[in-house]
Amino acid sequence: MQEHIEVIFTPLVVKPIAVVAAALSGFAVGGIWYGPLFGKSWMVASGLTAEDLQRSASPLRTYGTAFVANFIGAWVLASVLGTDATPMNGAFVGGVIGLAWVATALATIYAFERRGPLLLMINAGYQVVALAVTGAIIGLLQ
Numbered sequence: 001m002q003e004h005i006e007v008i009f010t011p012l013v014v015k016p017i018a019v020v021a022a023a024l025s026g027f028a029v030g031g032i033w034y035g036p037l038f039g040k041s042w043m044v045a046s047g048l049t050a051e052d053l054q055r056s057a058s059p060l061r062t063y064g065t066a067f068v069a070n071f072i073g074a075w076v077l078a079s080v081l082g083t084d085a086t087p088m089n090g091a092f093v094g095g096v097i098g099l100a101w102v103a104t105a106l107a108t109i110y111a112f113e114r115r116g117p118l119l120l121m122i123n124a125g126y127q128v129v130a131l132a133v134t135g136a137i138i139g140l141l142q
Contacts, residue, residue: 014078018141022074022134023067029130030066038122045119070134077131078138085139094135098128 034042043049056062077097081090103124110120 013083014075015142018138019071019074019078021141022078022137023070025133025137026066026070026130027063029133030126033122033126033129038125041118042122045116045122073131074134074138077135078142081135081138081142083142085135085142087136087139090135090137090139090142091132092135094138095128095132097135098124098131102127102131 043053077090077094081093085093103120106124106127107120110116
């Protein structure tokens with residue numbers, strides 16, 4: 001007998017407060033990840049300097065784009081998890097999505113762009129952790 005997992009995608013059955021809180025969590029995780037944990041290593045691996053980052057695009061554009069992207073990702077993850085999710089289930093599903101889809105997609109892109117493995121580990125690691133936290137928050141508040 002073959003078992004299967006049924007995924008029900010219900011984009012209209014999400015709690016907006018859960019999605020907004022989950023979307024904002026990416027900033028908290030990113031602040032720690034790209035700050036005290038891996039900030040210096042990330043700058044070296046990406047070939048950027050603090051001056052480069054200060055001269056880059058406007059903060060409104062950068063953080064606005066990040067929020068919209070986080071919001072869309074959180075909305076879709078909430079839609080996949082549904083209303084019966086728990087924080088543990090949400091963290092697991094978010095982490096698996098981060099590892100199986102996002103990290104592997106980045107690995108493919110980085111291979112063709114000839115970017116180093118350190119940058120891949122830092123950026124993919126952030127995505128896995130951020131999506132796990134996003135899922136946990138959705139499981140808690142959904």
